[in-house]
Amino acid sequence: AQTVTQSQPEMSVQEAETVTLSCTYDTSESDYYLFWYKQPPSRQMILVIRQEAYKQQNATENRFSVNFQKAAKSFSLKISDSQLGDAAMYFCAYRSYVTGITGGGNKLTFGTGTQLKVEL
Amino acid sequence: DAGVIQSPRHEVTEMGQEVTLRCKPISGHNSLFWYRQTMMRGLELLIYFNNNVPIDDSGMPEDRFSAKMPNASFSTLKIQPSEPRDSAVYFCASSLGEPQHFGDGTRLSIL
Numbered sequence: 233a234q235t236v237t238q239s240q241p242e243m244s245v246q247e248a249e250t251v252t253l254s255c256t257y258d259t260s261e262s263d264y265y266l267f268w269y270k271q272p273p274s275r276q277m278i279l280v281i282r283q284e285a286y287k288q289q290n291a292t293e294n295r296f297s298v299n300f301q302k303a304a305k306s307f308s309l310k311i312s313d314s315q316l317g318d319a320a321m322y323f324c325a326y327r328s329y330v331t332g333i334t335g336g337g338n339k340l341t342f343g344t345g346t347q348l349k350v351e352l
Numbered sequence: 353d354a355g356v357i358q359s360p361r362h363e364v365t366e367m368g369q370e371v372t373l374r375c376k377p378i379s380g381h382n383s384l385f386w387y388r389q390t391m392m393r394g395l396e397l398l399i400y401f402n403n404n405v406p407i408d409d410s411g412m413p414e415d416r417f418s419a420k421m422p423n424a425s426f427s428t429l430k431i432q433p434s435e436p437r438d439s440a441v442y443f444c445a446s447s448l449g450e451p452q453h454f455g456d457g458t459r460l461s462i463l
Contacts, residue, residue: 269454274456275441277443327450
């Protein structure tokens with residue numbers, strides 16, 4: 233079974249600075265997706281960024297970028313120019329394809345999350 | 353376009369009562385997922401449907417939990433009888449390929 237590990241329960245960053253959140257995963261698959269989701273106090277789950285394992289180029293979305301190291305099974309999130317609105321719980325997730333008796337589908341496995349605080 | 357819609361947003365009920373959580377996926381999405389979030393266990397997948405058919409329910413904690421998807425635009429998660437340890441935030445998500453889009457969740461408190 234796939235596992236996702238986020239070893240930093242909590243991180244802090246000064247406004248306008250850069251912070252990197254760590255994520256490692258364990259899998260025997262060669263093709264998969266990785267995601268970072270953000271959960272602010274409103275408890276919405278908001279997709280931040282995604283990476284397809286077969287793509288070597290690291291994904292970027294405005295101030296958010298990832299460092300995807302497939303061999304090391306590492307998928308870190310970098311937030312540049314941090315803003316107060318970035319304060320939230322961040323979850324790393326691994327998507328695998330599973331099959332059952334009645335068919336197949338995608339399954340997300342989440343890490344335990346990293347609480348990011350942004351300070352003035 | 354409307355996102356995934358869950359109801360109710362909050363539910364408080366007494367132990368032993370039946371609880372029904374509802375979800376309307378995004379129109380056109382063919383996969384639907386139910387997750388549970390607790391402090392102790394984080395986010396766990398309970399069950400997911402593909403084209404209204406349950407594919408994997410291995411995450412359903414026990415027989416007190418059941419989920420249905422009678423059509424492409426509606427799903428329910430039922431707990432009967434409810435217990436205090438069922439208190440959690442329950443999320444519904446839907447997708448057409450990638451990524452999954454989440455509803456705002458239902459905070460369930462069992463007294």
